[in-house]
Amino acid sequence: MSIELQGVTKKFGDTVAVNNVSFSVREGELMALLGPSGGGKTTVLRLVAGLEMPTAGDVFIRGRRVNDLSVQQRNIGFVFQNYALFKNMNVFRNIAFGLKIKKWKRARMQARIEELLKLFGLEGLERRYPHQLSGGQRQRVAIARALAPQPSVLLLDEPFGAVDARIRQELREWLVTLHHDLNVTTVFVTHDQEEALEVANRIVIFSGGVLEQVGTPREVYDQPANEFVARFIGAMNVLEAKVREGVARIGELEFPASGEAEGQQVRVGFRPYAVQVSADLTRYRYHAVLQHTFFLGVLLRLELELPSGLTLRARMTKEDYAQQGLEDGRRVSFQIRQYRLLAGEAAALGPEAELQPETPPVLGDYI
Amino acid sequence: MGFTLFYLGAIVLIPFAALVLRALELSWLDFWRLATTERALAAYRLTFGASLIAAAANGVFGTLLAWVLVRYHFPGRRSLDALIDFPFALPTAVAGLTLASLFAPDGWLGRYLVPLGIKGAFTPLGVVIALTFVGLPFVVRTLQPVLQNLEREVEEAAATLGAGRLRTFAQIIAPTLLPAVLTGLALAFARAVGEYGSIVFISGNLPFKTEIAPYLIVQRLEEYDYTGAIALAVVLLVFSFLLLGAINLLEQWSRHARRPA
Numbered sequence: 001m002s003i004e005l006q007g008v009t010k011k012f013g014d015t016v017a018v019n020n021v022s023f024s025v026r027e028g029e030l031m032a033l034l035g036p037s038g039g040g041k042t043t044v045l046r047l048v049a050g051l052e053m054p055t056a057g058d059v060f061i062r063g064r065r066v067n068d069l070s071v072q073q074r075n076i077g078f079v080f081q082n083y084a085l086f087k088n089m090n091v092f093r094n095i096a097f098g099l100k101i102k103k104w105k106r107a108r109m110q111a112r113i114e115e116l117l118k119l120f121g122l123e124g125l126e127r128r129y130p131h132q133l134s135g136g137q138r139q140r141v142a143i144a145r146a147l148a149p150q151p152s153v154l155l156l157d158e159p160f161g162a163v164d165a166r167i168r169q170e171l172r173e174w175l176v177t178l179h180h181d182l183n184v185t186t187v188f189v190t191h192d193q194e195e196a197l198e199v200a201n202r203i204v205i206f207s208g209g210v211l212e213q214v215g216t217p218r219e220v221y222d223q224p225a226n227e228f229v230a231r232f233i234g235a236m237n238v239l240e241a242k243v244r245e246g247v248a249r250i251g252e253l254e255f256p257a258s259g260e261a262e263g264q265q266v267r268v269g270f271r272p273y274a275v276q277v278s279a280d281l282t283r284y285r286y287h288a289v290l291q292h293t294f295f296l297g298v299l300l301r302l303e304l305e306l307p308s309g310l311t312l313r314a315r316m317t318k319e320d321y322a323q324q325g326l327e328d329g330r331r332v333s334f335q336i337r338q339y340r341l342l343a344g345e346a347a348a349l350g351p352e353a354e355l356q357p358e359t360p361p362v363l364g365d366y367i
Numbered sequence: 368m369g370f371t372l373f374y375l376g377a378i379v380l381i382p383f384a385a386l387v388l389r390a391l392e393l394s395w396l397d398f399w400r401l402a403t404t405e406r407a408l409a410a411y412r413l414t415f416g417a418s419l420i421a422a423a424a425n426g427v428f429g430t431l432l433a434w435v436l437v438r439y440h441f442p443g444r445r446s447l448d449a450l451i452d453f454p455f456a457l458p459t460a461v462a463g464l465t466l467a468s469l470f471a472p473d474g475w476l477g478r479y480l481v482p483l484g485i486k487g488a489f490t491p492l493g494v495v496i497a498l499t500f501v502g503l504p505f506v507v508r509t510l511q512p513v514l515q516n517l518e519r520e521v522e523e524a525a526a527t528l529g530a531g532r533l534r535t536f537a538q539i540i541a542p543t544l545l546p547a548v549l550t551g552l553a554l555a556f557a558r559a560v561g562e563y564g565s566i567v568f569i570s571g572n573l574p575f576k577t578e579i580a581p582y583l584i585v586q587r588l589e590e591y592d593y594t595g596a597i598a599l600a601v602v603l604l605v606f607s608f609l610l611l612g613a614i615n616l617l618e619q620w621s622r623h624a625r626r627p628a
Contacts, residue, residue, distance in 0.1 A: 051523055071526045078527040084520035088542040097538075098528035142524075149528065 001063065002027045002153055002185040003048055008057035010043055017043040019209040020057070025153075025202075030179045031187045032200035036232070040209035041189045045155050048187065050074045062152055077146030077184075081158040083138045085130040091117075091141050092126035098149040116144040119181075135163050136171065147184065156188040160195060172199050193233050197221065205229055227342045230269060237312050238269045238342065248341065251308030252286060255339055270339040275314035277302060277334045279324040284333040288312070293321070293328055302326075304334060383604075390601045393594055401598035406574050407583060411602070413491060414580040418559035421498035426552045429506025430544070436507070437514040451508070454501050459564030466497050467568040489571030494579065497565040502555030509551035513544060550617040557610045560603065 003025040010018040018040045025031045033041040046052040047059060050071035059066050066074055086094050095116060099109045117123050120140040130138060139159065146154060159175065160168045176199055179186050190196050196203045197217040205212040205220060205228075212232075213225040224230035231238065241248035241255065243264040248257040255268050278284055288304035291311070300321050302314040314334065316326075326332065390398065401407075436448050454462065470477045470488040477488060486492065517540065525535040563581045570577040578586075580603060587596035 049527060051526070071523075072529045072531060075529075076527060078524065080520040080524055082518065082520060084518055084524040086521065086525070086539055088539070097525070097530070101529040101534070145524075145528070 001025070001060065002029065003187065004060040004063075005044070005047070006058045006060070008044070008047060008054045008059060010040075010047060010052060011055045016209050018047065018054075021206075021209075021211045022057075023204050023211060023214050025185060025187055028183045028185055030176070030199065030201045031185075032196035032203045033187060033189045033206065034193060034196040034203050034232075035191065035206035035212075037191055038208075039191075039206040041191075041204075041206045042157055043209075044204075044206070045157055045187060045189050048153070049076050049078050049155055051078070075149070075152050077143075077149070077151035077154045079139075079142045079146050079154070079156040079159060081161050083130075083142040085138060085141060085145070087130050090127050090129050091122060091133070094130070094141055095145045095148050097145065102149050112148060116148055119178075120144045136167050139163065139171070143178075147182070151184070153185045153187065156186070158190060159188050160190070160192070175199060197233070205232065207232070227267075227269065230340070230342075235272050235313060236269045237272065237275070238267055239310065241266050241268050251306055251310045253306075253310070253336070255336075255341075257341055260341070267342040268339050269342045270336050272301065272313040272315040274338040275304070275312060275334055275336055277304070277314050277316060277326070277332050279326055279330065279332055281331060281333045284335040286334050286336075288332055288334060290326060290328055290330050290332050293326070304332070386597065386600060386604065389593075389597050393598065397594070398598050398601070401595045402602050406578070407580070407599060407602075409575045410578050410580040410583045410599075413494060413578065414560055417491060417494040417498055417579075418556050418562075420495050421502050421559050422552050422556040424495075424499050425502045425506045425555045426548055429503055429551060429555075430510060430548055432503075433507045433510035433514055437511055451504050453504075455504050459501065459562065460568070462500060463497060463565035463568035466493070466500065466565065470496065470569065488569055489573070489577060491570075491577055493569040493571075494566055494577060497569050498559040498562055501562055501565055502559050505554040505558060506548070506551035509554065510544065510547050513547040517543060546617055546620045550614060553610060553614045553617060557607065557614065560606065560610070 001024045005024070006022050008018060008021045009016065021040075021044060033044055035041045043052060047054055048061070050066065050069060050073075054067065061074060061076070086097065089097070092113060095113050096109060099112060104112070113126075117126060120143065122137065122140055122144065125133065125137065130141070133141065143154075143156075143159075160171050163171060172195060175186075175188075188199070200217065202214065202216050203220050204214045207228050213220055213229045215223070220229055220233050224233060227238075230236055239250045239253070241250035241253070241257075243249075243257050243260040243262060243266055245262070246256065246258045246260070248255040248260065248266050248268055250268070253268075257266060260266055276284065277290070281287060286306070288306045290302055291305045292303040294301040294303075295318075298318055300316050300318060302316055304312045304314060306312070312334075393401070432451070436444065436451075467488055468474050470480070470486075470493060472478070472481045472486075472488070474488070477486075480486070521539060522535050525539050530538070561581065563579075563585075566579055567582055570579065570582075572578050572582050580599060584596045584599045584603075587593075587599065
């Protein structure tokens, strides 16, 4: 294990920023700490770095307990959200800073810096000062500076937070390539679930200082541990329904819910992609009006309004949409293929229930 | 624009020109003789020497004070912060009187200090004390915004790279603060050179010993020796100008160093 946290808690005065968190990062992994702001993810990163000391619990780096090691002794590379470059030093001296402290020999230092400048596409900029660089260049200098002394782990706080959308995408791909080439254990903090899903090997999800789930992007998306994760990773329709005769009902929608008590309020969640929409009104059981279509790229987001006034989100590919000749304001039929009964933010989710396509539960059975 | 020029001309340039014109009535030789009498030289020495020491003291303690005010939160911080401007607000004569009575051999502080051989009143030391008092706000107020702009993360970044506090201060913080410290220092120095009110009481104004240059000018005027006064005034004026230029250069440098990155 490269990094391991065991029952780590961090309090600032009375507020608990990180509450009894345990997880581990494998050697060479690219790990994302994901969560809404104030979720405690940055604090976790700073605890690993030694910029904060845990109130309780242990932090291990490469099997060694580092609780009592100062930040200077931990041999980590840290990249700050605002890069925190040394303004009074040029690029070369910024990168050389850590090497000088480690007392590298002159020739070796020179070679290492040249290697990094080349790797990061910063050749020819070594005499520039931070204020003479673009945002992307500054970030690369910050990463090069952190990596120069060959740290055992690289920690990045919101690495894509401060750049505009276009450079952001480039940087994501670049980080993946860099990690692939260097194979340094890397942990980064982000509040953007899309970013975490795209870049990371594994994701740790936090909310309110509590660890919600650890898993690969696929796992957290397909098997969310609880409602919070389900709603945070990808969009979800959530409806409040009431159980009558073993079926959760809301408006005209019905979801089999055997096992739930009669009269019980339940919440039903389903992903937009589980909603199948057709222009053919006889195709599916439920009807709605297509209110809005949002173009997100390859996938479109549809907003449906049901006769009862409920609104649902659906996903559809551009091709499918065009083939069916859909447009805003049109009446459509739809069905919901998969759904879950939700029991509350932190509670474990039940298995996903599948509904048979074409043969929805027949109303007549219950009347 | 026109108004600004007029105002600037009326308030600054005309008196300035008048002074220079009066000085031009003197021959160079006379000027030199009047400006460099033994007594005048002693007065320059005291004025510039004491100002320099006071400015240096403020450079060190003002920096510390600004650092504490920006970085630490403690009860009474805001009151202390407001108190920094006290030397600005206090009429200098009041400050001088207060300091003189404090450091006089029978004053609150003088009572204990004089037996120890530390004579505050009527000595060059007294001049330094008064000048330190009036110069303090310049250093603190120049530094505070720069310190506030100093990102905590930069220090943390140095720490993650293995740098201890001392190295971080010497290689990262000090170079960033230096231009602002020097600017504050120069401002405090400039103020000290022109200071009059707070010194005349505490120094005792003994010729050759504790007589400052501005006081000597007043003395010359009281003796109806206008030309002598003007010669001295021109020396101080030229010096002020040089200082002003230096402060401007420092501020440019400081702005350069503060550019966001």
